[in-house]
Amino acid sequence: MRVISLPCPHCQHRVRAAKSRTMSTLMKEITYMCQNPECGHTFVASLEVLRTLSMSAIPNPEVRIHLSQHVRNACANQLALFKND
Template identity: 50%
Template sequence: MSRAPAMKCPHCRANAWARTSRELSPLLREIYYQCSDVECGHTWVATLEASRTLSPSAKANPAISKTLPSSQWIPTLSTAPKPVLKGGTDDQPSLFDESASR
């Protein structure tokens, strides 16, 4: 098995070891983890999923390309909607307003 992503035990926060893994599909892998703290002894299963394409493959598999979305659909900071602040007042001066007195 190639190196699995590092994780910490969700209970004691000690480092965990990936003991084994298995492929569930070309986009999904199950990883079995074990806590390194013998007094804790927690073991668990985590999943690793390919969620979107950042750079298209030069050897694209058509079956995968149809199911793995491109990252183009993710809004950027410039196109994301502006947050609506709650609890503020309209008469509060802006930090960036140069006409506000100090």
Template identity: 40%
Template sequence: MRMMCPHCKQSAYTRHSGQLTTTSRETIFHCRNYECGHVFSAVTEINRTISPSATPDPSVVLPLSSHIKRALLQQQLQAMPAVDYRPRHAGFMTGDLFEAMPAAG
């Protein structure tokens, strides 16, 4: 990963990198400008899914990028079979939402 020194704007190199969590990593950078000599830390974080994994880890929870949510939902709906459902042992428990309510009493 390329990073620029925030002070002298020269490129910096990675000196050390370590995993903080499953979705974040800390990297220590050294400025290449020997007159500057700045050493700094940066944290890289995974913040959303752009393309879903083919082998997802259930312990990793990342929001889907908004541009793929619609396509993914459409794909899931197309894959689902459509059937008419009729209960066998009981009638519908709730009435029609738009049907007039019977008078109480």
């Protein structure tokens, strides 16, 4: 599996995830360290669930995630089919 990463915002070199902290079901903070010894920048970034692209087959009723426009349209189309029956 590929690790989610981004370049150092200062020198554009590779960074390494040093640690992470779960903030909520939908958000995690990740501490990154620049691998360029001349830079040495350490920073925190966030990883957040933003929207649903495909509905879960086993949804957690306590989790509320925005639906993408595509999913909203698909749901509206399915509801329209049921109304027409």
